[in-house]
Amino acid sequence: MAIIASQPKHLCDLCGATGSVLQTGISDPDGNLEGVWGFQRCGNPDCAVCWLDPAPPPEELWKAYASYHTHTRKSGARFAKATLSLAHRLLKLVLLPTWMKSGLKRDADALRFMTLTGAANGKLLDVGCGGGRFLRRMKSRGWSVEGTDFDEQATTKVTSKYGIKTYVGDLPHCQLQADTYDVITLSQTIEHLYDPLTTLRECLRILKPGGLLVMTTPNVESIGAAEFGPAWRGWEAPRHLHLFSVASLSRLTQRAGFNIDEARSYSAGSAVVYRVSRQIREQKQLSWLEEFEALKWGYRKELAEERAQTSRPLSGQNVLLRARKPFTS
Numbered sequence: 001m002a003i004i005a006s007q008p009k010h011l012c013d014l015c016g017a018t019g020s021v022l023q024t025g026i027s028d029p030d031g032n033l034e035g036v037w038g039f040q041r042c043g044n045p046d047c048a049v050c051w052l053d054p055a056p057p058p059e060e061l062w063k064a065y066a067s068y069h070t071h072t073r074k075s076g077a078r079f080a081k082a083t084l085s086l087a088h089r090l091l092k093l094v095l096l097p098t099w100m101k102s103g104l105k106r107d108a109d110a111l112r113f114m115t116l117t118g119a120a121n122g123k124l125l126d127v128g129c130g131g132g133r134f135l136r137r138m139k140s141r142g143w144s145v146e147g148t149d150f151d152e153q154a155t156t157k158v159t160s161k162y163g164i165k166t167y168v169g170d171l172p173h174c175q176l177q178a179d180t181y182d183v184i185t186l187s188q189t190i191e192h193l194y195d196p197l198t199t200l201r202e203c204l205r206i207l208k209p210g211g212l213l214v215m216t217t218p219n220v221e222s223i224g225a226a227e228f229g230p231a232w233r234g235w236e237a238p239r240h241l242h243l244f245s246v247a248s249l250s251r252l253t254q255r256a257g258f259n260i261d262e263a264r265s266y267s268a269g270s271a272v273v274y275r276v277s278r279q280i281r282e283q284k285q286l287s288w289l290e291e292f293e294a295l296k297w298g299y300r301k302e303l304a305e306e307r308a309q310t311s312r313p314l315s316g317q318n319v320l321l322r323a324r325k326p327f328t329s
């Protein structure tokens with residue numbers, strides 16, 4: 001296990017207010033880093049963002065990502081990737097009628113394209129593009145696409161493999177041209193940033209007037225977070241530096257100057273989060289049969305979470321936010 005230095009963080013870095021402890025006792029879910037982390041929630045009701053405490057300083061953060069793309073999760077190591085993918089397909093077939101009737105299938109399809117399926121093709125920037133699979137998908141649908149990521153290995157690969165233009169580093173440091181993009185996407189990215197507000201303001205600057213921002217991020221007010229406590233996969237300490245709810249992400253995005261088009265939570269894809277959270281909690285090696293059972297249980301939880309939205313709205317596993325740059329600022 002590697003050691004990463006972490007420093008206490010007493011105040012909200014987005015508004016300066018004090019917070020209260022939301023969660024303690026979180027370990028690195030991948031088991032690569034030694035340490036225990038927590039989250040605080042900002043006490044300012046106009047902010048209410050959650051932050052990692054203690055948090056690694058920027059010069060230490062690379063350690064958190066050193067094995068990020070290549071790790072094999074210990075608890076899942078015995079369940080080969082191909083078997084897992086087959087199991088997913090089998091379970092979806094079995095559950096398909098229920099899936100179709102719920103909003104899960106529709107959301108899963110829409111989120112593969114970050115809800116852009118009905119939108120006219122234009123110029124798109126994906127912030128935190130990782131391995132570039134989403135960009136490739138959009139490119140094949142006729143979009144003009146570009147990506148940014150901290151990880152130079154990832155951006156180099158996206159450019160050489162798919163012929164997609166990429167930029168390395170923090171968005172504000174990429175110095176992109178103002179009023180350029182029709183759409184900017186941040187898929188599970190905003191929670192990794194030291195300064196989400198500055199990044200959102202930069203998105204506003206480089207979007208065309210009327211341009212669309214689409215974000216997804218783990219929902220700190222989800223049923224899964226409440227049920228699993230420190231074992232919830234969404235904490236992802238110490239890589240997630242801020243976490244949001246539908247309300248707190250909406251407020252921050254408005255503060256950056258956007259108008260909100262849509263803000264809600266969704267449950268599509270939460271089966272995996274449930275399964276992994278359970279493995280983190282139970283800390284044991286599963287046989288392939290137990291893995292399959294856990295996967296089935298995860299899909300049942302996903303369906304239950306979707307159904308629970310009628311009485312507990314905005315408590316799905318992830319937040320989806322769509323916002324626009326005003327035509328006049």
Ligand SMILES: [Zn+2]
Pocket residue numbers: 012013014015016017042043044047048049
């Ligand atoms: Zn705050």
